[in-house]
Amino acid sequence: MADPKYAAYVCKGCGIGERIDADQSAKIAEKEGKIALVRQHEFLCNAEGVALIRSDIEKEGVTHVAIAACSRRAKTEAFEFPGVALARANLREGVIWVRPDTAEARETTQEMADDYVRMACAELKKMKVPAGNPETGRSKRILVVGGGVSGLTAAVEARNTGYEVVLVEKQAQLGGWAAKLWKRIPEREPHAAPVDTGVQALIDAVTQDAGIRVYTNATLAQTSGAPGRFKASIAVESGSTATEEVGAIVQATGFSLYDMNRLPELGAGKSPNVMDQAGLESLARKAAPKGLPIRRPSDGGEVKRVVFVQCAGQRDDTGKHLPYCSGYCCNTSIKQAMYFKDANPAVDTVVIYTDLRVPGNGEDFYRSAQKKGVTFTKGSVTGVEASGDTCRVSFRDLILDEDASIEAADLVVLATGQVANAGVDIDNPQATDANGTKPISILNLDYRQGKDLPKLSHGFADSHFICFPYETRRTGIYAAGPVRRPMDIAQAKEDATGAVLKAIQAAENAELGRAAHPRSGDLSFPIVQLEGCTQCKRCTVECPFGAIDEDEKTYPVFNESRCRRCGTCMGACPVRVISFENYSVDSVGAQIKAVDIPDEFSEKPRILVLACENDAYPALDMAGMQRNHYSAFVRVIPVRCLGSVNTSWIIDALNGGYDGVMMMGCKHGDDYQCHFVKGSELANSRMSKISETLKTMALETERVATYEVAITDIKRLPVLIGDYAKVIEKIGLSPMKGFA
Amino acid sequence: MGAPGEFNLAALARYGNDFLAEVEERVEEGEWVKMCMQCGVCAGSCPFGPDWEHSPQKIFMMIRAGKRDEVLASDSMWMCTSCYNCVVRCPRKLPITQIMHGLAAYAHRLGLAPKMQPTRRWSLLFWDNCTKTGRVNELKLTLGLYFMDGIVAGFKQAWTLRNIGLGMLLAKRLNPFELIRGHECKDKAGIHRMLKKAAEIEARKRGFAKP
Ligand code: SF4
Ligand code: SF4
Ligand code: SF4
Ligand code: SF4
Numbered sequence: 022m023a024d025p026k027y028a029a030y031v032c033k034g035c036g037i038g039e040r041i042d043a044d045q046s047a048k049i050a051e052k053e054g055k056i057a058l059v060r061q062h063e064f065l066c067n068a069e070g071v072a073l074i075r076s077d078i079e080k081e082g083v084t085h086v087a088i089a090a091c092s093r094r095a096k097t098e099a100f101e102f103p104g105v106a107l108a109r110a111n112l113r114e115g116v117i118w119v120r121p122d123t124a125e126a127r128e129t130t131q132e133m134a135d136d137y138v139r140m141a142c143a144e145l146k147k148m149k150v151p152a153g154n155p156e157t158g159r160s161k162r163i164l165v166v167g168g169g170v171s172g173l174t175a176a177v178e179a180r181n182t183g184y185e186v187v188l189v190e191k192q193a194q195l196g197g198w199a200a201k202l203w204k205r206i207p208e209r210e211p212h213a214a215p216v217d218t219g220v221q222a223l224i225d226a227v228t229q230d231a232g233i234r235v236y237t238n239a240t241l242a243q244t245s246g247a248p249g250r251f252k253a254s255i256a257v258e259s260g261s262t263a264t265e266e267v268g269a270i271v272q273a274t275g276f277s278l279y280d281m282n283r284l285p286e287l288g289a290g291k292s293p294n295v296m297d298q299a300g301l302e303s304l305a306r307k308a309a310p311k312g313l314p315i316r317r318p319s320d321g322g323e324v325k326r327v328v329f330v331q332c333a334g335q336r337d338d339t340g341k342h343l344p345y346c347s348g349y350c351c352n353t354s355i356k357q358a359m360y361f362k363d364a365n366p367a368v369d370t371v372v373i374y375t376d377l378r379v380p381g382n383g384e385d386f387y388r389s390a391q392k393k394g395v396t397f398t399k400g401s402v403t404g405v406e407a408s409g410d411t412c413r414v415s416f417r418d419l420i421l422d423e424d425a426s427i428e429a430a431d432l433v434v435l436a437t438g439q440v441a442n443a444g445v446d447i448d449n450p451q452a453t454d455a456n457g458t459k460p461i462s463i464l465n466l467d468y469r470q471g472k473d474l475p476k477l478s479h480g481f482a483d484s485h486f487i488c489f490p491y492e493t494r495r496t497g498i499y500a501a502g503p504v505r506r507p508m509d510i511a512q513a514k515e516d517a518t519g520a521v522l523k524a525i526q527a528a529e530n531a532e533l534g535r536a537a538h539p540r541s542g543d544l545s546f547p548i549v550q551l552e553g554c555t556q557c558k559r560c561t562v563e564c565p566f567g568a569i570d571e572d573e574k575t576y577p578v579f580n581e582s583r584c585r586r587c588g589t590c591m592g593a594c595p596v597r598v599i600s601f602e603n604y605s606v607d608s609v610g611a612q613i614k615a616v617d618i619p620d621e622f623s624e625k626p627r628i629l630v631l632a633c634e635n636d637a638y639p640a641l642d643m644a645g646m647q648r649n650h651y652s653a654f655v656r657v658i659p660v661r662c663l664g665s666v667n668t669s670w671i672i673d674a675l676n677g678g679y680d681g682v683m684m685m686g687c688k689h690g691d692d693y694q695c696h697f698v699k700g701s702e703l704a705n706s707r708m709s710k711i712s713e714t715l716k717t718m719a720l721e722t723e724r725v726a727t728y729e730v731a732i733t734d735i736k737r738l739p740v741l742i743g744d745y746a747k748v749i750e751k752i753g754l755s756p757m758k759g760f761a
Numbered sequence: 762m763g764a765p766g767e768f769n770l771a772a773l774a775r776y777g778n779d780f781l782a783e784v785e786e787r788v789e790e791g792e793w794v795k796m797c798m799q800c801g802v803c804a805g806s807c808p809f810g811p812d813w814e815h816s817p818q819k820i821f822m823m824i825r826a827g828k829r830d831e832v833l834a835s836d837s838m839w840m841c842t843s844c845y846n847c848v849v850r851c852p853r854k855l856p857i858t859q860i861m862h863g864l865a866a867y868a869h870r871l872g873l874a875p876k877m878q879p880t881r882r883w884s885l886l887f888w889d890n891c892t893k894t895g896r897v898n899e900l901k902l903t904l905g906l907y908f909m910d911g912i913v914a915g916f917k918q919a920w921t922l923r924n925i926g927l928g929m930l931l932a933k934r935l936n937p938f939e940l941i942r943g944h945e946c947k948d949k950a951g952i953h954r955m956l957k958k959a960a961e962i963e964a965r966k967r968g969f970a971k972p
Contacts, residue, residue, distance in 0.1 A: 326777065369777045377798075388853075391796050394778055396825050399799050420799055420822040427776045 027145060028058035028083040030074060031138070032065035032090035032112070040117040041134040046089060049135050053615075054142025058083065065090050066099040078105055085148065087141040089134075092642045093659070106148040106603065110134075110141035114645035115657060119739070121650055129625070129653035136616045136656055143615035147608035151545035151601070154534035154581040158249025161528045162187055163521060164267040166241065166463060169197020170510050171273035171502030173223040174517035175524075176233050184525055186233040187265045189255055193238050195224045197275055199510055203305035203360065206352045208511040212385035214363065215356045218510075236263065244270070245467040247582035248497030249531025268528025269497045271520050272474065272482065273513075274463050276439035276503040279343055280456045284334050287435055288405030288412055293318040295405060295412060295433045297333075298353050305360050314364055317431050319410045324368060324431040327361055328414045329354040330402045331374040333435035343455055345479055347438035349509035352383045354436050355390045362393040371396045371427060373416055381511055400425065405433050439507040443482040443500075447471025454480050466495070470567040474500060478691050481505055487694050489538060491520035494698055496537055496566050496583045497527040536586045539635065539696045540661070545601040546581040547590055553598040560590035560599060565664070565699035587697035588665025592704065597669060606667050609658055613670055616656050618678040621758045626654045626680035626749050630742070631666050634659040635696045636732040637685035643735045651739040652746045655683070662686070663727075664700025668707060668714075671725055675718060678758035681749045683742070684708065685730040694731065701729070721752045780829045787967050789863030793855045797821040803847035803857050813837045817847055817857045820864070833873040838864045839880040870969070882909060892956060895946035900939040 029050040031043045043061050051059045058081060062070045065088065077083045088100055089110035100107065112134050120130040163179045165172045168190030176186045194200065197220075204215030227233050238258035246252045248269055255263045281289040281297045288295035294317055296304075301315075308315045315324055331351060334342035351374065358370040372395060379387050391397065400416040403424075411429040418425040444463035446452040447470060453459050462472040475494045477483035482500040485492040491499040501520035502513040527537045536543035549560075554576055561569040561577050568583035569590065577590075591599040597606045619625040632638040638659040644651065660666055663686030671682050686701035687694040695701040705727055712722045726748075728741060784791040797818065804816030815823065815837040823832050841861035848857050865881070868874040874881050886905045891897045908915030919926070929935040946952060960972040 326774070369774065371776045387798075388796065391798075394781075394795060396776055396778065396781070396795075397799070398776060398822070398825065418822070418826065420819060421826060425775065425826065428774065 025084045026058070026082050027056045027085045027087070027142075028060070028074075028077050028081070029054060029056040029087040029089065029138070029142060029145075030065055030070075031059070031061045032063075032070070032088070033061060034064040034066070035091065035113050036117055037090070037112050038063070040120075040122060041112065041131050045131065046112075046134055046138045049138050050087065050089070050142055053139055054087070054145075056087065056142055056145075066096045071099050074100075074102065078102060084150075085145045087138075087145045089138050089141060092645075094639060094642055104150055106145060106150050108141040108145040108148065110137040111642075111657075112137060114642040118645035118648055119641075119651050120653055126653065132617070132625075133653050133656075139615040139617065140612040140656070140658070143611035144608050147605060147611050149602035151543075151603055153544040154546045156247070156581040157534045158247065158251075158268065158531050158582060160250055160266045160268040161185070161525075161532070162265070162267045163524050163528070164189070164251065164253050164265065164270045165273060165521075166270065167197070167273035167275055167502075167504075168192070168195040168227075168235070168237070169273065169275045169502070169513075170199045170220060170223065171275065171504075171513040171517040172197070172271070173220070173227050174514045175271045175273055175501055175521040177223065177226050177230075178518045178521045179525065180230055180232050182522070182525060184528075187236070187253070187255075187267055188227065188233055189236045189239050189241060189253075191238070191240055195227065195235070195237065196220045198299075200224075201299060201306070202302050203309055204356065205510055206349075206356050206383070206386060208381070211389075212382045213389040215359055234265070239263075241463065241465050243467055244464045247531070247580045248527045248537065249582055251497065268531060269499070269524035270464075271499050271501055271517070271524050272464065272493075272504060273501045273517060273520075274442040274444070274504045276441055276507070277454075277456060279334050279437040279440050281333065281435050281437050283342065283456070284435060284437070286404055287330060287333055287402060288407055288433055289435065291405070292407030292412060294410065294431060295407065295435065297435050297437045298350065298357065301357050301360075301432070301434050305357070309360065309364075315360065315432075317410055322410055322431065324361065326369040326411075326427070326430050327358065327371070327432045327434065328412075328427055328430040329358060329370070329372040329434045329436060330405070330414070331372065331377070331436045333402075333437050335436070335438040336375070343438045343440070343479070345438070345507065346378060347507035348378060348380055349507065350436035350438065351378045352380075352386060352509060354434065355379070355383070355386055355395065357434060358390055358395040359393060362390070362395055366394055369396070370394075371398055373398050373400045373402055373414070375399065375401055375419065380509070439503050441476075441479075441481045441504050441507075443476055443480055443504050444473030445471070446476055446480070447473055448475075464498070466567075468495070468567045469561055469570045470564075474498060475567075481507075483698065485696075485698065486692070488696070489523075491516070491523045492538055494566055496568065496585055497524070497531065499524045499527075531582045534581075536584070538585075540586045543586045545586060545603050546584055547579055547586070547588070547599050547601060549577060549579060550598040550600075551576055553596050555596055557595060559593040559595065563593040563664075563699070563703055564590050565697055565703075585697060587662040587700050588660070589662060589697060589700050589703060592662075592665040592667045592700075592707070594667070597667060604661060604665075606669060609660065609667075609670055610673055612658050613674050613679075614677060616679075618758060621754045621756070624754075626746070626754055627678070628652070628655045628742075628745065628749060629674045629679045629682045630655050630657040630685060631660050631663070631670070631682065632657055632685045633663050633687055633696075633701070633730070634661060636687050636694070637728075637730040637734075637738070640730060640732050640734045640738050643732075644738050647735060649736060649739045651742040654680075654746060654749075655742055662695065662697045662700035663704035664695075664697055664702075666704055666707075668711060671708075671711060672714065672718075675715075675720060675724060675755065676757055678755055680724065680755045681745060682725045683745055684725070684727045685738075686727070688729045688731065718757070720755070720757070723748050723752055724755070775827045776825065777827055780827045780832075781824055783829070784824050784864070784867075787969070788860065788867045790856045790859045791863060793860060794821050794824050796853050797855055798853055800852060802850050802852060803855075806846040806850045807841075808844060808846065809840050809842060813840050817861060820861075821855075830873075832864065833868040833871060834875065835868075836875045836878045838862070838868075839874070839878045841865075879909075892952070894943060895949050895952035896944065898939055898943040900935065900937070901943065904940075 085106045091113040093109035162185040199220040242254040242256040361368040402416040474482040484505040499520040501517040570578040689702035804818045838861040907918040
């Protein structure tokens with residue numbers, strides 16, 4: 022590239038010109054920012070303003086542009102200049118809109134604006150235009166792992182969108198659990214009766230499509246590579262291995278039923294007349310197609326009374342069984358009770374539940390069962406005893422508040438739950454699942470971090486639950502169906518459709534060398550200066566997405582296509598050798614240093630705010646849009662993720678005389694909202710260790726504070742800032758001023 | 762009064778559908794009982810809730826649990842004041858008030874209702890009073906109510922309310938001669954025929970023995 026040429030533009034529109042002295046800001050850009058070309062404009066985002074910038078780029082050879090105007094989140098289309106590095110000083114949402122328009126506020130408001138101009142100029146100097154990830158792959162085929170309803174749906178949807186599919190199924194037949202059902206819960210009006218599973222139609226669609234290559238009796242012996250160029254070694258029945266190149270993967274490996282033999286107190290194993298829901302489906306599949314009634318397995322006797330025990334081994338708080346609700350089994354019992362009632366209304370069917378949970382349109386289905394005479398009883402079952410060919414079901418009636426029992430039940434059906442087939446626990450490969458079995462790997466990834474998808478809780482594959490449900494922590498691999506949370510067929514189909522579309526996007530982005538969600542389209546990628554690397558392995562361990570492998574000398578090997586560009590590795594690196602072309606330890610560090618720090622007698626503290634650009638920064642902008650005022654002492658720098666915050670920034674800021682640092686990131690924990698899953702959590706644990714450093718600097722621990730912030734905290738953020746400013750006032754200004 | 766001949770009371774299985782089926786067939790709006798989802802809104806809405814032994818919610822559950830004797834001998838449904846709070850609020854739109862009265866009437870028909878339950882006694886008083894002449898004789902009805910629990914109680918009650926009575930007399934809202942010769946409706950026999958017909962229809966619909 023030619024020599025860089027810098028230009029800065031100060032906008033006076035949207036009231037900026039009235040509230041701040043644009044001449045002064047322009048002068049600062051020129052003198053302190055050392056920007057050769059500085060211009061002011063009345064209304065920079067209009068056609069004329071944009072044309073001015075364009076012409077400077079074309080005629081003056083400007084390569085780097087700083088715009089002091091509105092937030093970087095506003096006017097992104099007007100201020101888009103391909104091939105040009107761009108920094109934005111947020112004078113509108115970040116300054117004039119959050120400050121009162123009074124004479125006494127004028128001075129501090131101007132200082133705020135001047136600092137943001139300094140920061141933008143400093144950042145600009147450290148930026149390069151990202152050239153794009155060279156490590157691209159061209160394959161657009163989608164590998165679907167699992168041939169149940171989720172996998173079949175994913176395959177069909179991929180084909181409907183025009184993409185080829187490779188489908189791997191462990192069993193000899195396609196169809197999964199759904200193929201073992203007699204009927205399924207209705208998904209359309211009037212939600213009144215069980216309906217055909219539709220699974221045969223799905224199987225036919227898949228097997229008759231030349232664009233789908235199906236491997237049954239097959240498993241993945243190894244998966245390697247990255248989005249756009251995954252290599253899957255498929256072990257087939259004959260013992261040989263087939264290799265397929267694919268662009269992205271949908272893991273739809275479903276669930277195993279919680280083993281009812283773990284529930285002897287509910288009669289499991291005591292009588293063949295006690296069964297799980299799968300057991301009843303198989304009885305129904307044998308009898309119903311011939312028009313015969315379901316009979317008692319023990320003696321073939323007539324069934325007059327059936328009891329359904331909900332939450333069998335589920336929602337358990339003793340720690341012995343599944344602690345969660347599988348969400349499908351109430352509707353399933355309702356459906357199964359209808360198998361009997363529809364055939365013969367004289368059969369008594371009792372559903373004993375503690376809470377009937379019927380997602381979707383299940384309420385209508387429930388009502389339909391009530392109309393058909395299924396008895397629903399709120400109770401908790403304490404025991405099932407078999408005697409002869411019938412059972413006695415004892416329970417606590419929770420409405421009548423008394424112990425009760427049902428005698429002479431011919432069948433007892435236990436509503437057991439779903440245990441995810443999510444492969445091995447990579448953090449603890451020896452761990453067994455809820456059924457006590459030691460899982461075998463499904464994907465057999467050759468990644469440094471382990472063979473399967475990381476799990477979140479209860480053995481389900483981690484997926485971004487709140488915002489991006491199919492996104493796992495392995496880029497280009499999407500979880501769909503009960504492998505990521507318990508669900509029914511209708512939900513699994515929706516899941517599979519969503520996941521496969523994300524997989525297609527990932528493959529498309531990979532070819533263009535761009536990031537996948539949530540920075541989709543980003544062309545930057547982490548660049549490591551291996552000369553400085555101390556092989557500490559922090560980046561390889563902390564990367565939430567398993568993007569970094571190791572070479573034989575234990576140096577990190579970045580797989581750019583597996584990277585989400587969160588910057589967590591950059592935040593982790595103790596020797597600061599990881600950076601992005603447009604976002605680096607330097608580009609943020611320079612902004613921190615650019616701020617003018619008043620001396621300790623000024624009574625003007627400076628508080629650095631490092632705000633997650635996904636939630637906290639937009640929330641701050643929105644606070645501005647609503648004119649919620651906050652302190653003029655803060656200087657906000659958006660960061661890609663709190664995980665990208667390198668401790669050196671904090672130390673430099675404090676050394677440089679800042680009085681406090683507020684870090685604003687997303688919620689972490691099991692119900693995290695962090696867009697990069699682990700970023701905010703890692704930042705938090707790094708910051709928990711910073712108090713030691715503060716002590717050695719003889720600084721109060723209050724000088725660094727971490728906050729969990731949601732995008733909706735528009736009113737809360739100004740309050741948080743105000744409270745923190747008070748804390749700083751209380752502990753006093755930093756003694757470090759003037760030493761930098 | 763017909764006994765439910767075809768219901769096998771001896772073999773009432775708990776949580777079976779037998780009693781529910783009986784209620785569906787024999788009790789006004791009884792077919793709604795199975796639709797209750799046990800949310801408890803009715804129990805929380807009833808202004809007399811705390812005074813009932815069994816809330817409507819529980820009554821419905823008891824029916825489904827097959828507790829025939831407890832339900833029919835209960836005085837709970839006699840406590841309903843027809844305020845309709847529960848009906849307005851029930852998310853499943855059960856006509857709870859009507860079912861309460863239906864259950865009370867059915868229990869009474871079977872002779873299982875608690876004999877001394879005041880609402881039951883008052884209802885009988887009212888029914889006799891009004892069907893005899895086709896018109897309510899308010900004076901007789903009031904006195905009947907006062908003396909329901911014996912002579913002494915009756916005089917006490919009358920004495921307590923004497924000023925109201927006097928006021929009504931002066932305002933010509935009370936005619937003492939009604940005691941001797943109350944007025945009747947024009948076609949008393951017609952009213953009686955109509956009531957007989959209605960009883961026949963009800964018996965036919967609900968499977969009771971012919972009245
Ligand atoms: S769906 Fe129903 S049966 Fe299944 S765990 Fe949840 S509440 Fe229990
Ligand atoms: S930590 Fe983030 S930026 Fe670094 S390699 Fe992993 S995904 Fe990419
Ligand atoms: S804290 Fe979360 S949302 Fe915020 S930048 Fe980090 S990952 Fe993102
Ligand atoms: S309000 Fe309706 S549904 Fe709820 S308990 Fe009462 S009768 Fe049942």
